[in-house]
Amino acid sequence: MALQKKYFGTDGIRGMANSGNMTAKLALKLGMAVGSLYIRGSHRHRVVIGKDTRLSGYMLESALVAGFTAVGMDVILLGPLPTPAVSMITRSLRADLGVMISASHNPYYDNGIKLFGPDGFKFSDEQELEIEQRMDNIGLDNFSVPSNLIGRAKRLDDADGRYIEFVKNSFPRGKTLDGLKIVVDAANGAAYKLAKKIFWELGAEVIELSVKPDGFNINENCGSNHPESLIQEVLKQKADIGFALDGDADRLVVVDNLGGVVDGDQILAAIATDYLSNQKLTSNNIVATIMSNLGMEHYLNSIDLNLIRTNVGDRYVSEAMRKHGANIGGEQSGHIILSDYSTTGDGLIAALQLLNVIISQNKSTAEICKVFEPFPQILRNIECNNRGVLSEKKVIEAIEVAQNKLNGNGRILVRSSGTQSIIRIMAEGDNLDLLNVIIDDIAEEIINA
Template identity: 40%
Template sequence: MGRLFGTDGVRGVANVDLTAELALGLSVAAAHVLGEAGSFEGHRPVAVVGRDPRASGEFLEAAVVAGLASAGVDVLLVGVLPTPAVAFLTAELEADLGVMLSASHNAMPDNGVKFLARGGHKLDDELEERIEAVYEEHRTGAPWDRPTGGGVGRVRSYDEGFERYVSHLVGVLPNRLDGLKVVLDEAHGAASLVSPEVFTRAGAEIVTIGAEPDGLNINDGCGSTHLGKLQAAVLEHGADLGIAHDGDADRCLAVDHTGEEVDGDQIMAVLALAMRERGVLRADTVVATVMSNLGFKLAMEREGLSLIQTAVGDRYVLEEMKEHGYALGGEQSGHVIISDHATTGDGTLTGLLLAARVAQTGRTLKDLAGVMVRLPQVLVNVPDVDRTRVGSSVELAAAVAEAERELGATGRVLLRPSGTEPLVRVMVEAADIDQARSVAGRLADVVKSALG
């Protein structure tokens, strides 16, 4: 069996790759493994289960609940809430694990299962591998140890989760948003109710788009992967800024008052300076991935801040932050982690703090984001190739070496297999956009020929 867990849980086409049977079996295995790991500490275990609005989340939620309850885990159903809300509630309620059903920014036919450990933290590789091993062992014939009678788990709705999460977000704001006009694009996703409520309570005048989920329209031409509608709405309504989330609202991208995109690197740059000013940017350090723009690194150096870069994936950023106690980290894609207030990327929290900086300084987001200048960066996704051979192809290695020689010290090349989709990502950075496009195109062709 190939590895089921990717960089963000188990993900695939719902009812094809991710079936009810798989969701149920993984949930039972997770209950057994986390119990053996000592998370349950001898008491009756409790799980928080949430989902985004995808239609497939309804049957997958039922399967996960069945698996957990059959393993003796009591389940608190929080309904449609963002991933960071489920993480927050897992910690706040001192639950033994959390489960979120979402495929994040992926299109509607996909779905995913994300497990969270006690405290609302993502599982490390070792725990995921143990869950897979237990699942496979029992899938091939070994019987589950099943409780009976009063030993089976009980299931109830926990409707208070919405209010507890909203109150938490409003409570961490350093200042109110009165006087700001903000457009919110909720991607017809998990934050469609939460985000407008939070921004309104914080004092902002809001315009909301992409906030009418019907189970089928999540991420469809809207949200953080499709900023066009948000850019148009910001200009139409004369807003100070726009905030875009993805399907499970663990990421945030922004748009300034002129309609220009403000990406995750720029958001982190703005927040880093704000946090340093408040004395909460520990060790004056920010954690980002190797995908961050070179302009971000140069800006942090110029401002006297340290930048630590990790492998791609917010889990690796989190690991570095947890190990050394850093307060801010994230990805160019908009996963931003503020560890004093969240255990994972939280798009609503990120958007709130970005808006709070605009309100506090009286400066435009465009001006604030100008602390860094993005160098031209081209990203090409190459589908339908064997992503497992990225690191072993001699032909590809030679092409990369040639490209790096051509770019010299003014650019860089990064090739990596996607952790969530069947494709290889080719990223090229250069001082000149035409050169970046040319090099990226040539490398994409080599990827197709060498790995196709």
């Protein structure tokens, strides 16, 4: 039986800032625990730290710097920068570690800490368990170095420029975005300074939204969770496409030229189809999560591609991609991993790859992004502080009854959120009325358990 993690969830450590697991004290301990694990050999060890635009980022950044320098690691501070940029710069600078301070799409009052190894990949469950044990069971004072060996901290002044060029280089050489009108919603988050630059420098006309962060407005009625303003602007400007990022810019939601919202499954299918036709796939496997629509799975099977499903979390998608030799994977929520370019989800690289498909086929965004007919799918979140509720007999029985009612023509998925006190229920099938009844029955048992 796998050990239960105390601090780490689906994507790093996350919680309300200045309480629980998201305090300066814990960040200090984390820096010392992780840093002391990676002090190997006599060379100067380095860690790269980036963050999004939350007010609490200053507090957590300072605490992490104190922890890392106390065990003898040098720290390179990037300032506000997307999560995939931290991954890339960690590799580029041959750093020992990368750290991103962000709670992704969550409101400003939450924050989180994500860890990357020297290869730019997120830490595995086993690595996270080792870190937790070190934080709780070993006296961290034992790892404090003599005063002459304390690490130094400095800022990398050209971090933005490095990442902008990295993203632009993922777009085919010789092509431009000339003639395209693009609206970009940066969610008042980590990409607020650079999203427009990337598309504009490649030739597009760009209208930008949500680029005035104040520490509190990240993801507030904007970005990938709230595309309403983006839809209005795309229609008002008669734009060709709209892109909505989340707080750390590793997630992408697309709005087509007709104002329709395009989720990650359709983006994934469109890019996979293009890669297949241009012989760019490294295998016939595409990786997605248990949340991805059955319609996509049927479509991929129809063009002789396999869909491999993982647990929710782009870290698990990335691990499965390496295992199965795939170079395309992602989540319905908009994390798209294209391993030819990046080790983690990158909303801006995914946007450029989709634009390449649109340009190559000379079709509208609405035409390109309607790849398959999705099965009706209902999602419902139930507030629940009882982590053991899914082990309750009545809840288990309700889920089994619901699955039987679908008679093989759909799926039921019930899971605990990895970052919030929520039970997520998903029902998918060809009978929308039946799906609503099924969701109600399961939700009632969870609430009453």
